[in-house]
Amino acid sequence: MTVSQIDEEVAKLLELKVQLGGDESRHQFTLKTAKGTRDYNPKQMAIREKVFNTIISCFKRHGAENIDTPVFELKETLTGKYGEDSKYDLTPASWSGNSLFLDPTPSQVPFARYLAMNKVTNIKRYHIAKVYRRDNPAMTRGRYREFYQCDFDIAGQYDPMIPDAECLKIVHEILSELELGDFRIKVNDRRILDGMFAVCGVPDDKFRTICSTVDKLDKMSWEDVRSEMVKEKGLSEEAADQIGQYVSLQGGMDLAERLLQDAKMSQSKQACAGLTDMKQLFSYLQLFQVTDKVVFDLSLARGLDYYTGVIYEAILTQTGPVPVAAAQNGAGEKAEEGVSVGSVAGGGRYDGLVGMFDPKGRKVPCVGVSIGIERVFSIMEQKAEASAEKVRTTETQVMVASAQKNLLEERLRLTAELWNAGIKAEVMYKKNPKLLSQLQHCEDSGIPLVAILGEQELKDGVVKLRTVHSREEIDVSRAKLVEEIKRRTLDV
Amino acid sequence: MTVSQIDEEVAKLLELKVQLGGDESRHQFTLKTAKGTRDYNPKQMAIREKVFNTIISCFKRHGAENIDTPVFELKETLTGKYGEDSKYDLTPASWSGNSLFLDPTPSQVPFARYLAMNKVTNIKRYHIAKVYRRDNPAMTRGRYREFYQCDFDIAGQYDPMIPDAECLKIVHEILSELELGDFRIKVNDRRILDGMFAVCGVPDDKFRTICSTVDKLDKMSWEDVRSEMVKEKGLSEEAADQIGQYVSLQGGMDLAERLLQDAKMSQSKQACAGLTDMKQLFSYLQLFQVTDKVVFDLSLARGLDYYTGVIYEAILTQTGPVPVAAAQNGAGEKAEEGVSVGSVAGGGRYDGLVGMFDPKGRKVPCVGVSIGIERVFSIMEQKAEASAEKVRTTETQVMVASAQKNLLEERLRLTAELWNAGIKAEVMYKKNPKLLSQLQHCEDSGIPLVAILGEQELKDGVVKLRTVHSREEIDVSRAKLVEEIKRRTLDV
Known part of the structure; x- marks a missing residue:
């Protein structure tokens, strides 16, 4: 072990000690807001x-x-x-x-x-x-x-x-x-x-x-x-x-x-x-x-x-x-x-x-x-x-998604393009999320559109734009994507 | 004097007394905000x-x-x-x-x-x-x-x-x-x-x-x-x-x-x-x-x-x-x-x-x-x-004004019509304001349009719509007024 490695180990142990100390005090109270106040979700x-x-x-x-x-x-x-x-x-x-x-x-x-x-x-x-x-x-x-x-x-x-x-x-x-x-x-x-x-x-x-x-x-x-x-x-x-x-x-x-x-x-x-x-x-x-x-x-x-x-x-x-x-x-x-x-x-x-x-x-x-x-x-x-109607808590217009692996960079690039064009867009913080979990997130939070990227779409210079509620999908050229999203989410 | 009149007089005097009491205490302090705080204008x-x-x-x-x-x-x-x-x-x-x-x-x-x-x-x-x-x-x-x-x-x-x-x-x-x-x-x-x-x-x-x-x-x-x-x-x-x-x-x-x-x-x-x-x-x-x-x-x-x-x-x-x-x-x-x-x-x-x-x-x-x-x-x-540019403190699109006397009711009626159509409108709270003071208020607060009502306009079913900065005036029919105001103030 080098000196610096020892130092590191010591630092880790000290940190652990602090955490354990934190553990002791942690159980002495119930988490709550101050009297007469509340959080808003x-x-x-x-x-x-x-x-x-x-x-x-x-x-x-x-x-x-x-x-x-x-x-x-x-x-x-x-x-x-x-x-x-x-x-x-x-x-x-x-x-x-x-x-x-x-x-x-x-x-x-x-x-x-x-x-x-x-x-x-x-x-x-x-x-x-x-x-x-x-x-x-x-x-x-x-x-x-x-x-x-x-x-x-x-x-x-x-x-x-x-x-x-x-x-x-x-x-x-x-x-x-x-x-x-x-x-x-x-x-x-x-x-x-x-x-x-x-x-x-x-x-x-x-x-x-x-x-x-x-x-x-x-x-x-x-x-x-x-x-x-x-x-x-x-x-x-x-x-x-x-x-x-x-x-x-x-x-x-x-x-x-x-x-x-x-x-x-x-x-x-x-x-x-x-x-x-x-x-x-x-x-x-x-x-x-x-x-x-x-x-x-x-x-x-x-x-x-x-x-x-x-x-x-x-x-x-x-x-x-x-x-x-x-x-x-x-x-x-x-x-x-x-x-x-x-x-x-x-x-x-x-x-x-x-x-x-x-x-x-x-x-x-x-x-x-x-x-x-x-x-x-x-x-x-x-x-x-x-009411049966769901309250949306975000205004996101489109989710940038992918069905295939190794397309994180392409997803991030497209998302930034959309942000820069003023579109409200989300992307999952995972390297290889499942398409199903990306679509589920849209269902849960009421995001109306999904822009789906795949190898074929990238080759063709298009994006598959999916309407969440109807499951309808159409190919839209990258150049027209912003316009098409705006047109379809005028009320968002 | 009737009993109730006496009561009223007494009430007035008592009120006066309170006011004088207020006067005494009024001079004992300078108006200010609490330490470390300020108003925002x-x-x-x-x-x-x-x-x-x-x-x-x-x-x-x-x-x-x-x-x-x-x-x-x-x-x-x-x-x-x-x-x-x-x-x-x-x-x-x-x-x-x-x-x-x-x-x-x-x-x-x-x-x-x-x-x-x-x-x-x-x-x-x-x-x-x-x-x-x-x-x-x-x-x-x-x-x-x-x-x-x-x-x-x-x-x-x-x-x-x-x-x-x-x-x-x-x-x-x-x-x-x-x-x-x-x-x-x-x-x-x-x-x-x-x-x-x-x-x-x-x-x-x-x-x-x-x-x-x-x-x-x-x-x-x-x-x-x-x-x-x-x-x-x-x-x-x-x-x-x-x-x-x-x-x-x-x-x-x-x-x-x-x-x-x-x-x-x-x-x-x-x-x-x-x-x-x-x-x-x-x-x-x-x-x-x-x-x-x-x-x-x-x-x-x-x-x-x-x-x-x-x-x-x-x-x-x-x-x-x-x-x-x-x-x-x-x-x-x-x-x-x-x-x-x-x-x-x-x-x-x-x-x-x-x-x-x-x-x-x-x-x-x-x-x-x-x-x-x-x-x-x-x-x-x-x-x-x-900067030379003026900061607007309201978003008012139009001032409902009149050059003539006795048109308060017509001004209020038109103003309510505009409010109900979602137009941001102001009207002066005076029975007979001068046209100049109405225009001056627009200059001061950056209101871009004035809808001017007069006997003739009322007879013709129109409103004189004045653009404040150019002083240009055109007659617009009452039916088309909302649309015209919206068109001219898209950026407000």
């Missing part, structure tokens, strides 16, 4: 990508720009807006010297901070990003610590209700294109709600708490809501009954007109302003041809404090299989994006938020919508599982 | 999107699937692989009961954990995600606490060097398509390095430390590297000089052949195995037509311990303006993705990592590449700034 990612593409295409069709804000915001940025509750603080313990929140911030807050900080007075933007939540995950109910938020917002001083109508048009387009089943978009206005509470005799300091009880009408009967108002919140029975009359109302432009004539409601300037805008909104929604799905619903009362005008929420109405996340969401619990049971999108107008961040208090009126994208994912996943 | 996002699209298209062309793993991994998953250094712990203080790391994990670790946990034995996948780093940010040098990682990996037991060659082909394609300037891809092999150290007389326990000194050859002269080896690391002068002869070598397949005949090098089985594979690799690279950029370079010695075979690193070689991030990266400091100065991609083979996670120690050979996507972003941003 290729099939899930393919579904996600489809959802993202549909949504982003819609945003782009409406001329939206894309911005990105950090997942963290300084604690002082949020102080006063959400209280100083340290339970929301997700700052890593090791990031001393910094005080920052890591969610669950409504995404409008970083957006408003961005506008104020960069003195942006008008923008139409979307933002899709992973965010994190502190509270205990409940994965069986679809509550994760790591999840996506998806937002679209229009900021700027414009004539009333035009951007608001576009937000509703966008929700209509996205939900139609995603084919999630039938849906309804409920619309109301913060000013109509506040005016209604005022004329029904709700004391000012009870507006918010009564509002949050009204918000439960989609999960609780009126009797239970009335009982909570009266017994828990101390509202007079008379006021509760008056509210009960209003919140049962649903309609369209006609309802807004009727309420403008209503003896009580018309006493509130706020309500009248809201109702006049509601009429205007519906006139735009008619032009956008989306009134088939939009309902003016006086029981809609979204929780977030910063809404100042129109509010809306889209719910799926089909009675088919409800996703676990939605079905098991108990009463009183809100899903992450601020949307309730069955809800897949929500939003509204928030004209005061940017002013709270601007050093001079300059206001930038905003209206926006959040798509409950995690819920959409789980509905789409369930649909895919229920 | 629409222009930056447009550049990012272009980079992502180029890279993802390439991955898809090669048949890659997409997976997503959480940004967190359990601490015990990492223990033993990276030491128990708590300085890497980014666990939020409020997430008690969980011990998990939040980066700076090389992305191969979550991938290997995913494979072992899900018993995946072969996959070709990519993963692009935001990750977080604990250490102090240095934003002027492009070191942020929040940044993107972009990885491509091929896992599975295959014939030697075929997937390895595909990784290099992918780097070649991506760097060519991104047009970042000329580049070179250095290739070496862990076994060649270890064999070289052995035959040069480096003691086994000094392999790693000598390797990390060699790794500095791209930023330090040979004299300085030699001096560090001898004076700091205690290597004999003779061994250092022998290393010096090898690490100055660069070539291709010929160099691998020459070293296989080398009296010393051929004594190491490890080196011979590496050199034989290197020859094989270059034969595949020739088929892929990428040998113009690939250099077998014995000085390449990437730091990460888990590489077991081929290693590579792509560097930009142009002498033009170097991005700040690269230029100011001091010697001895590594950029985030494990790539050194001027480096924009790197990777290698790591056959042992999955086995460390698998309960039964089953190995899954892997080879992969990380694209230094943050560096690519900053180069592209600088190129965009230096």
Whole structure:
């Protein structure tokens, strides 16, 4: 043995020792992801990508720009807006010297901070990003610590209700294109709600708490809501009954007109302003041809404090299989994006938020919508599982294969030619794979075409192009191969 | 005053009070993003999107699937692989009961954990995600606490060097398509390095430390590297000089052949195995037509311990303006993705990592590449700034405009028609915008077409379609408008 050979042996033994050491520690734990998180496999990612593409295409069709804000915001940025509750603080313990929140911030807050900080007075933007939540995950109910938020917002001083109508048009387009089943978009206005509470005799300091009880009408009967108002919140029975009359109302432009004539409601300037805008909104929604799905619903009362005008929420109405996340969401619990049971999108107008961040208090009126994208994912996943159709996880158009031995180099050469021509192509990483296993891979992963090379084909300057589903084979000249593959896979 | 009017007034005053309270706190801080983070504006996002699209298209062309793993991994998953250094712990203080790391994990670790946990034995996948780093940010040098990682990996037991060659082909394609300037891809092999150290007389326990000194050859002269080896690391002068002869070598397949005949090098089985594979690799690279950029370079010695075979690193070689991030990266400091100065991609083979996670120690050979996507972003941003060409931040094809008053409804109706036909269209949110301001918006944001409506056009059933850059206008019938817009904006 030479010295270097000894060295090598020693190195090998040392490596082995490390491996054995690794073995010992290996058995002490079960492999898993961190609490509240999960992996996404290729099939899930393919579904996600489809959802993202549909949504982003819609945003782009409406001329939206894309911005990105950090997942963290300084604690002082949020102080006063959400209280100083340290339970929301997700700052890593090791990031001393910094005080920052890591969610669950409504995404409008970083957006408003961005506008104020960069003195942006008008923008139409979307933002899709992973965010994190502190509270205990409940994965069986679809509550994760790591999840996506998806937002679209229009900021700027414009004539009333035009951007608001576009937000509703966008929700209509996205939900139609995603084919999630039938849906309804409920619309109301913060000013109509506040005016209604005022004329029904709700004391000012009870507006918010009564509002949050009204918000439960989609999960609780009126009797239970009335009982909570009266017994828990101390509202007079008379006021509760008056509210009960209003919140049962649903309609369209006609309802807004009727309420403008209503003896009580018309006493509130706020309500009248809201109702006049509601009429205007519906006139735009008619032009956008989306009134088939939009309902003016006086029981809609979204929780977030910063809404100042129109509010809306889209719910799926089909009675088919409800996703676990939605079905098991108990009463009183809100899903992450601020949307309730069955809800897949929500939003509204928030004209005061940017002013709270601007050093001079300059206001930038905003209206926006959040798509409950995690819920959409789980509905789409369930649909895919229920369907016979296979989800493709790659976009490969052609597999370069061979029936004969010793053709690896020819396969690699052709594959590179195809890649260089922009064709999505795969080749097996084996010197001599069996034709059957190459074809099986195409069946398994949905690759529609196989380009088969053999000695004869190489001699003739052709490739045998096989259509996987029909098993039909034709000879195509090398010069025309790219064109032929493109022609046959236009939809891939 | 009625009671409800009084209530309204009180509500207004209370609101005012809240606002004034907000004013007080407003002046106590300057708006900023959290330390080590930044916002991305629409222009930056447009550049990012272009980079992502180029890279993802390439991955898809090669048949890659997409997976997503959480940004967190359990601490015990990492223990033993990276030491128990708590300085890497980014666990939020409020997430008690969980011990998990939040980066700076090389992305191969979550991938290997995913494979072992899900018993995946072969996959070709990519993963692009935001990750977080604990250490102090240095934003002027492009070191942020929040940044993107972009990885491509091929896992599975295959014939030697075929997937390895595909990784290099992918780097070649991506760097060519991104047009970042000329580049070179250095290739070496862990076994060649270890064999070289052995035959040069480096003691086994000094392999790693000598390797990390060699790794500095791209930023330090040979004299300085030699001096560090001898004076700091205690290597004999003779061994250092022998290393010096090898690490100055660069070539291709010929160099691998020459070293296989080398009296010393051929004594190491490890080196011979590496050199034989290197020859094989270059034969595949020739088929892929990428040998113009690939250099077998014995000085390449990437730091990460888990590489077991081929290693590579792509560097930009142009002498033009170097991005700040690269230029100011001091010697001895590594950029985030494990790539050194001027480096924009790197990777290698790591056959042992999955086995460390698998309960039964089953190995899954892997080879992969990380694209230094943050560096690519900053180069592209600088190129965009230096260029006269404007970066578009939307994809809007047409602006629906009017020269006359009172045509808002007609504008909205036409806009909705276009949206429904899949046309990317914008309309101003004003009742009576000036034509000039509508045209100005098109100039500013690069919208190529304007569809102008007027009383006459409405009567005639046409739209005046204006090409913004040429100011040419033609009348197009409403029925043919969608088709005409599509024809004129094929490239948008």
